[in-house]
Amino acid sequence: xKLKQLALAACTALVAAxxxxxxxxxxxxxxxxxxxxxxxxxxxDGFMLAIAQSGRTDIEVVIExxxxxxxxxxxxxxxxxxxxxxxxxxxxxxxxxxxxxVPSAVAQGKFYLSPNAGPSAxxxxxxxxxxxxxxxxxxxxxEAAGAxxxxxxxxxxxxxxxxxxxxxDALTGFKRLFTGNLAGEIYTxxxxxxxxxxxxxxxxxxxxxxYFFLPGGMGISFLKQYADSGVNLPVVGPAFSFDQGILQAVxxxxxxxxxxxxxxxxxxxxxxxAFVESFQAQYGRLPSLYASQGFDTALxxxxxxxxxxxxxxxxxxxxxxxxxxxxxxxDFAFGANHHPIQDIYVREVIKEGDIYTNKIVSLGLEDHGDxxxxxxxx
Amino acid sequence: MSxxxxxxxxxxxxxxxxxxxxxxxxxxxxxxxxxxxxxxxGSLYMVGAFAAAGMAAATGSFMLALIASLVAAxxxxxxxxxxxxxxxxxxxxxxxxxxxxxxxxxxSEGTRWVxxxxxxxxxxxxxxxxxxxxxFNVEYSVYRxxxxxxxxxxxxxxFWMIAKTRIGIRxxxxxxxxxxxxxxxxxxxRLYTMVFALGxxxxxxxxxxxxxxxxxxxxxxxxxxxxAFVVIVIGGIGSIKxxxxxxxxxxxxxxxxxxxxPQAFALILEPSQATSVGSSLASMSIYILMAxxxxxxxxxxxxxx
Numbered sequence: 001x002k003l004k005q006l007a008l009a010a011c012t013a014l015v016a017a018x019x020x021x022x023x024x025x026x027x028x029x030x031x032x033x034x035x036x037x038x039x040x041x042x043x044x045d046g047f048m049l050a051i052a053q054s055g056r057t058d059i060e061v062v063i064e065x066x067x068x069x070x071x072x073x074x075x076x077x078x079x080x081x082x083x084x085x086x087x088x089x090x091x092x093x094x095x096x097x098x099x100x101x102v103p104s105a106v107a108q109g110k111f112y113l114s115p116n117a118g119p120s121a122x123x124x125x126x127x128x129x130x131x132x133x134x135x136x137x138x139x140x141x142x143e144a145a146g147a148x149x150x151x152x153x154x155x156x157x158x159x160x161x162x163x164x165x166x167x168x169d170a171l172t173g174f175k176r177l178f179t180g181n182l183a184g185e186i187y188t189x190x191x192x193x194x195x196x197x198x199x200x201x202x203x204x205x206x207x208x209x210x211y212f213f214l215p216g217g218m219g220i221s222f223l224k225q226y227a228d229s230g231v232n233l234p235v236v237g238p239a240f241s242f243d244q245g246i247l248q249a250v251x252x253x254x255x256x257x258x259x260x261x262x263x264x265x266x267x268x269x270x271x272x273x274a275f276v277e278s279f280q281a282q283y284g285r286l287p288s289l290y291a292s293q294g295f296d297t298a299l300x301x302x303x304x305x306x307x308x309x310x311x312x313x314x315x316x317x318x319x320x321x322x323x324x325x326x327x328x329x330x331d332f333a334f335g336a337n338h339h340p341i342q343d344i345y346v347r348e349v350i351k352e353g354d355i356y357t358n359k360i361v362s363l364g365l366e367d368h369g370d371x372x373x374x375x376x377x378x
Numbered sequence: 379m380s381x382x383x384x385x386x387x388x389x390x391x392x393x394x395x396x397x398x399x400x401x402x403x404x405x406x407x408x409x410x411x412x413x414x415x416x417x418x419x420g421s422l423y424m425v426g427a428f429a430a431a432g433m434a435a436a437t438g439s440f441m442l443a444l445i446a447s448l449v450a451a452x453x454x455x456x457x458x459x460x461x462x463x464x465x466x467x468x469x470x471x472x473x474x475x476x477x478x479x480x481x482x483x484x485x486s487e488g489t490r491w492v493x494x495x496x497x498x499x500x501x502x503x504x505x506x507x508x509x510x511x512x513x514f515n516v517e518y519s520v521y522r523x524x525x526x527x528x529x530x531x532x533x534x535x536x537f538w539m540i541a542k543t544r545i546g547i548r549x550x551x552x553x554x555x556x557x558x559x560x561x562x563x564x565x566x567x568r569l570y571t572m573v574f575a576l577g578x579x580x581x582x583x584x585x586x587x588x589x590x591x592x593x594x595x596x597x598x599x600x601x602x603x604x605x606a607f608v609v610i611v612i613g614g615i616g617s618i619k620x621x622x623x624x625x626x627x628x629x630x631x632x633x634x635x636x637x638x639x640p641q642a643f644a645l646i647l648e649p650s651q652a653t654s655v656g657s658s659l660a661s662m663s664i665y666i667l668m669a670x671x672x673x674x675x676x677x678x679x680x681x682x683x
Contacts, residue, residue: 187654225519228591
């Protein structure tokens with residue numbers, strides 16, 4: 001299952017001699033097979049699109065499939081650091097894999113740019129000068145959802161998430177800014193596909209709204225079963241269960257649902273418009289949240305490479321910290337713990353022609369960082 | 379906790395159980411008759427779901443989609459039986475596990491090649507959507523109710539086939555003494571292919587029926603496969619009746635465990651602690667059930683003496 005891809009050939013000796021910097025080797029470890037492959041493929045495609053558009057021939061990208069397994073991700077990281085001699089690692093989708101790879105990679109002096117996973121441990125006490133998160137801290141979208149549910153006037157929410165660290169983070173994040181009561185709180189089994197039992201409890205709970213964090217296929221199953229259950233309470237969720245990649249599989253069941261995201265296809269800025277158009281032209285599908293995160297990660301990397309050489313670690317770190325690039329999500333800056341400070345939007349699922357997609361309805365949280373930054377000492 | 383909620387959860391458990399039965403019946407038949415451990419059974423479930431989603435997208439008809447799932451899974455079953463599985467009957471179980479695990483990988487990546495990495499859409503037919511009010515004011519999904527009915531009908535059909543028809547006699551004979559029925563002039567390899575196709579078709583049907591309320595994606599078969607193995611171990615490997623009892627036990631234990639355990643812990647612990655301890659224990663409940671049953675009946679409830 002080796003998927004090695006030399007995106008852009010190493011430059012010729014002549015060009016290398018003429019260039020001021022020596023170029024850069026990126027190792028991308030992401031999920032390209034199994035049930036979670038859609039996310040990794042989107043991150044990879046967004047990332048490679050930005051590299052191709054930059055026209056730079058001195059960035060070499062080595063891509064490997066982690067199969068969503070922590071042990072394989074660790075092996076790949078070791079190989080990339082020791083034999084491929086990459087300068088920068090990126091690509092990991094899942095928080096449990098990130099926790100297995102990132103601390104040792106940065107301890108070995110490699111930069112790590114996260115295009116997706118943002119576990120709270122790496123944002124707080126275990127933050128690191130060489131670790132940057134270009135997506136979000138895990139809690140962020142859930143906090144925005146809690147704030148939105150409160151502002152929408154919901155007083156009695158039923159909340160559920162899978163029973164694993166990111167699920168606990170999600171419900172913690174939601175509760176942080178939600179001011180109403182909880183009609184019920186359920187942790188489901190990770191990878192669960194049948195939610196009849198949970199939906200029955202929602203029906204009996206007397207809640208006025210439902211909040212759920214069930215990424216990927218879990219969310220598809222939940223929404224289809226919820227729509228068929230005759231429970232008509234309004235649903236709120238983070239963007240992960242309403243993303244471009246899975247909306248077509250959910251169908252009408254998702255229409256009208258409000259969800260929170262740092263990005264949307266219709267976000268009005270020139271970088272995003274060009275990104276959406278070129279992604280569609282290149283790959284024949286609409287970009288997802290994950291694709292935008294991959295794209296922004298590459299833009300950040302390119303911007304740093306333009307002002308510093310990766311061989312000079314301090315200078316390169318400062319160049320990354322500056323985040324001097326125009327992102328697909330508009331204003332973007334890093335907080336003290338190298339996690340984004342950004343706007344979070346409330347989106348609504350709509351149907352455009354035959355395609356289900358999202359449109360922005362309001363700004364949820366402005367210039368939002370995370371609460372773990374205060375524990376970060378670096 | 380109201381009785382209505384308890385009744386609804388019991389129906390959910392029953393529905394989960396009969397769908398597990400569709401998977402487990404094929405698995406236990408194949409093991410009983412041919413002595414083969416087929417890890418790729420989950421892949422046949424996936425093939426059924428994808429075939430149904432493809433047919434539904436092309437024609438818009440759910441009935442045609444169900445037929446497509448039966449046919450596609452049966453064909454896939456016949457193909458792998460004739461090319462790969464047939465060579466494994468005389469090997470030991472480790473070889474069978476390795477080869478059928480390889481089939482899982484081939485099916486998963488092959489499906490991704492054909493259909494892509496993103497989940498497909500498959501919806502239940504409109505005449506089965508919505509809810510119905512059952513006696514005692516229990517509101518229940520029409521589709522789930524029809525799943526229970528379909529599952530029970532299939533179970534009755536299987537029992538009838540095995541008890542009353544010629545092929546059923548051969549299957550029972552094959553379970554008891556493979557060499558002897560070969561010596562009596564039954565074409566063993568054709569019987570094996572037929573049993574395998576039947577098991578595959580049942581798995582494919584389950585995939586399509588479940589795909590309509592869950593997500594149709596690569597890798598959807600493996601979690602169900604594990605549960606199906608639990609079911610046949612509890613029921614006694616090779617026994618269809620055992621598979622039915624095991625499936626309903628597992629379905630009820632899992633659903634009611636997830637519902638009742640957190641509530642039970644809430645009596646002695648704080649709410650947030652109770653949910654997390656309760657749901658952790660609930661996800662172990664079927665394995666605890668399996669261990670408990672094996673302790674007293676090492677060959678399963680209806681396993682051969």
